[in-house]
Amino acid sequence: MMCGYLFARAGVRVTVLEKHADFYRDFRGDTVHPSTMQILDELGLLARFLERPHNRIDRAEIDYNGRHLTIGDLSHLKMPAPFIAMMPQWEFLDFLRGEAAKLPTFSLRMLTEAVAFRHADGRIGGVCLADGTVVDARLVICCDGRASLARQELPLEDLGAPIDVFWFSIPKSGRGSALRSVVKGRRLLVMIDRGDYWQCAFVIAKGSAETIKASGIAAFVADLRIAAPDLTGIDEALPNWDKIQLLSVSLDRLGEWSRPGLLAIGDAAHAMSPVGGIGINLAVQDAVATANIIAKAVVCGDDVDALLVKVQTRRLLPTRLVQGAQRRAHEGFLKPLIAAGDSTARAPLTLRLLDRFPILRRIPGHFIGHGVRQEHVRSPTA
DSSP states (O other): OHHHHHHHHTTOOEEEEOSSSSSOOSSSOOEEOHHHHHHHHHTTOHHHHTTSSOEEEOEEEEEETTEEEEEEEOTTOOSSSOSEEEOOHHHHHHHHHHHHTTSTTEEEESSOOEEEEEEETTEEEEEEETTSOEEEOSOEEEOOGGGOGGGGTSOEEEOOOSEEEEEEEEEOOSOOOSEEEEEETTEEEEEEEOSSEEEEEEEEETTOHHHHHHTOHHHHHHHHHHHOTTOOOHHHHOSSGGGOEEEOOOOEEESOOEETTEEEOGGGTEEOOSGGGOHHHHHHHHHHHHHHHHHHHHHHTOOOHHHHHHHHHHHHHHHHHHHHHHHHHIIIIIHHHHHHOOTTOOOOHHHHHHHHOGGGGHHHHHHHHHOSSOOOOOOOOO
16 A cells, blocks of 8 residues: 555556455554654655554563563654554555545555466566456556465565464453553463453464364463453453464565566565564565655656666665564574463563663664664655
8 A cells, every 4th residue: 555655646557456345454563663654754644644543652561470671662763753653554554545545546446356467578467356357567566465476476485483373352441551561471462452452462382273272262261361360351252262363473585576577575575573563664664665766767667677676675684684683582582481481580681671771772662663774755756
């Protein structure tokens, strides 16, 4: 949606294809970082964006075996929005749809699934749809996630991920903090405030979902109560496994992001772990870089194929650095924790130092706020 908006803003005729009837899919990335909101500010959209329902957090906190730690601070950032906006992704997508619809060259087709590429003259010339029709295009940009069509054409490097996540909702009354993280022994629970319910993520070892399910829902609920004893209504919310969704965590990236007529960005090019809530923001940065590099050439009728590799060149370094940080979090913290967590163990030294010295909290705050190689809007306007 962001990519489509930026290209249409430049005067390019754009068609965005969405296979579903709406954007309402729960348990998606909802953490809109300051770097993304700075892009919205540069586009003159930030004020309207912040009118949408959201919660704001400017610090990262965790309850580690009963000790409350503050481990990140964004409040010092000199940015238009020095906080994380916790906004349901369907709200963000709907917002972008409304803004893009104002542009005469933008088109969105819902209930339209691309199932294959159309090859012509040695390049990708469009996509074939599930209904048998074809959409011709001078350039196909794949933003279709971890199951992208581009992954059928381009080599994939799997970096491995030792975790999966159970997603579920627990009703709540009253207002809580926007985000809660709890470590209790081998249990790690993250809770996002959704007003009248908590959206919860419970981290488990990769491939262990069926073993956990075999122990029964009562055993799982008991684990939840140990991690967050103040949660109420768990039995009613989780009477069986039907209310719990499994997110199979992936960490990978394409070795090549493009072919003539084809470019993959976002999760299509690099699947991210949920650690840090960085995926949506990295994808938006990709979209901005893509428009910065390619949009003018498309408008002028120049050859775009030679420019596609420049997007990967620009965005590969931040992808590698972020995925490297996520791998270190996986192997150095999450994997040992869920394998043999000790409910009496002290928090890792790094977390204790961040809690003790407020100035140190600015380091993760800067990393989360600015990202790596922050992009700015330089694409043309029609």
